[in-house]
Amino acid sequence: MIDFQIVPADFYLLLPEMVLSVGAMLLLFLELFLKGNKTVQQWTAFAIFVVALSLLLSQESSGATGFGMMVRSDLFGQFISAVVLIGGGLTVLLGKEYLVSREWHRGEYYSLLLFASVGMLFMVRGLDLLVIFLGLELLSISLYILVGYFRDRLFSNEAALKYLLLGAFASGFLLYGIAYTYGSYGTTNLNEIRTMGSPESMTFHWIGLSLILVGFSFKVALVPFHMWLPDVYQGAPTPVTGFMATTTKAAAFAAMLRILFYGFPADIAEWMPLFWFLSAVTMTVGNVIALQQSNLKRMLAYSAIAHAGYLMIGVTVGTETGAAGMLFYLLGYLFMNIGAFAVVQYFEGKDETRLDFESYAGLAKKHPLISLAMTLFMFALAGFPLTVGFTGKFYIFTTAINQGFVWLIVIAVLNSLISVYYYLRVVIYMYMKPLEEEIEFSPMELPAKVALTVCVYAVLHLGVLPGNFITLAREAVSAIF
């Protein structure tokens, strides 16, 4: 009575997700049998990310759907999934020392990172609102636990609880929106919604879409739905913050793009004024508050809000090139932000006291290479030429100007200028101020060095030779238009 078949090709489509989830369970077992062997755990987790990434990249991106149109394998999904998996791999490489020095190195940490990545892959490859939603929740629940990972620290507890309460609150809105969308189309499948074109009931469609947007605004932290983000970023273990700030942002924006552009292409133009407003307010508020921060993690958190504002320009523009700019910027943002958090994590010391600007005074003399890397990441975040921060912003801004959004870009450029002040403050402290106290940092281990080098290289490469990747992003975006 129900004509439905599952063929091996369906499973082939999901190989990356399957490898990741089986790997996550394997790590839970390894924790039982290999309690002390931290290196094996770290490299296993890294290998799983690499295998999943290579499987993902080896797939054809023909737009084939699987499991009765639940997932779709296209270049768009592949691009963002690759961003997520690279971010996960880098986080695995960077996290070990941090956890070992706090005596909290456990296999569950890696396992949860893998589960979070599975969730993100489903978010960006899902074609049904149900799959996107379940992926989002798998991601969120893994992250609630990762944020509260240092369970004997009050900071971590409070951050996790805040994240969970506001995350669940946002999920409520998102679900209510999905319910009304279901009510107006009779299905939750984006493909069917797209082919249907116009809803059965316009009212329900509007209620549904606006509630879905409220839900996603919470998840990507657009002003006025941003208040959870600084606290969560500050309270979470620093490697987790780096992971959240980059991969989660990419996945949430990608899911939002797929829902809006693929599912409801007719609505983009109508909602433009709202996107315009959200974008302008988000970047301004993020940058202005970031100016007043003395804690580096909080400063980077507000900078993340500001960047969500820049990315919203791509949605406001609503064309293929705008979305391609977002994709490219998300790729670049991955490297500059994970790199910045890696340096913060290295310098912050055991008890998280060294997070203010003063503790960075004079560090350049003792740690010239790491300080140089930090300088590069700060320049990239501020958008200096020769870094990916510049090419990414340049691409998004020029696209917007070509479409006539001059005032929005004026605001964005002014914001970028403001942001230079607080990014350069870190550099000034490192290079211009005298060293205040002698502190010995244990030398960075090889995996972390490798990861940091990769970030530096990628920031420069994407900044100088962005051509191939911009072409790739444009091809990727054409899959959802």
Next chain:
Amino acid sequence: MTESLFFIFATMAIVSALTVVVTRNPIYSAVSLVITLFSLAGIFLLLEAYFLAVVQIIIYAGAIMVLFLFVIMLLNPGKEAKFLSLTDPRTLIVTLLSIAFIGMIFSLVSGSVNYIGEVMGSVEELGTTRNIGLTLFTKYLLPFEIASLLLLVALVGAVLMTKRNLR
């Protein structure tokens, strides 16, 4: 018959939901929530979602609420020091916004009657276990598997957060 049952269940659900939000003692809130959940199970039955009505009672009113009560008893949080007061501007604003939200949905939904007519006549087998099972394990097989991962993560997380002597 259905009308009166709906109004009985709906009134019970709304009143006890309000009680959840306005009582001071967490235990009273939890018990009121159980009443809301039971009334909702009744409403599910009226909408012929038989399987979900049963699941609502077993999972929500059973498992989830027991978890809530267990934690309340374990932590014994007592009453809040600062409680809702009508003079607090925050309370007023939130209440007004909620009423505005209800009013908005009310007016919007009523405006689209041309689409929503009467609920269709009885469709005996819509929400039966058989139907749910057939759909769940064919069309919705993949989400079902994702849900299993979700529960596994929750399990790992709960152990990681609360098990003693973990280090």
Next chain:
Amino acid sequence: MLPIEYYLWFAAALFAIGVAGVLLRRNVIIVFMSIELMLNAVNVTFIAFSRQMNNIDGQIFVFFVMTLAAAEVAVGLAIIVAMYRNKKSINVQDMNLLKW
């Protein structure tokens, strides 16, 4: 039979009560229960639409929302227990290490 508007109105009222609870109450456990109210309002909406269109998909969605609620509550209460061990308080207003 009743028109479906009645069910949607009812769900909207329940949802708004839940939202008000989240925004007003300071006790974390009660905030949690308010979120459960919101999710239940969503479930009523789904089932009403499902009945209206004689389409089972909405009911399947409800099934997954319940799964999610169970997972969220389990993790949330575990975090609350962990925090209580460190702090002996579960009121939002006492959470002052980070600015609320």
